[in-house]
Amino acid sequence: MVIKRESDMTEKKTQKEQMEDLVALLANWQALEVEGITFLTELQGTTDNPVLKEILEIIKQDSGQHRRVQQLMIDGLTKQAFTLSPEDVALIWDKLDEHDQLEQATISMAHDARRSAGHPVIRYFLSYLLADEEKHHRMLESLEDIKRNLYPYGW
């Protein structure tokens, strides 16, 4: 039996080990997404209610997207490292900004629609859409932080 010396046990993980741990975690997460997709598909078969079917479909589609993004991160960590410079973002910034105007318009539409909706199922879906549109807006806002070079470390 090898007894580790105290200094070995408290030794910090190397950057490579941390990266490998992260890749393993992302792969486990991916497995859960795939498991979830199978489970939700089976569940959809057990209900005839179109509202419930749609809710399950939304989550299922998101799981597919999550799995794809996790794969992108795994590839970025293990194959070709990511690059995203302020210049990359600046090159298409005008178009991104134009699209962000659209996202913001949909946010106020979702607010208006939810205010005028009385039916709980309509309100439920409008709340979902509102949260999604706000998320799209935030994603573009975060890109602006990159363009403004607010992350001097690691990009």
Ligand SMILES: [Fe+2]
């Ligand atoms: Fe997910």
Ligand SMILES: [Fe+2]
């Ligand atoms: Fe959107």
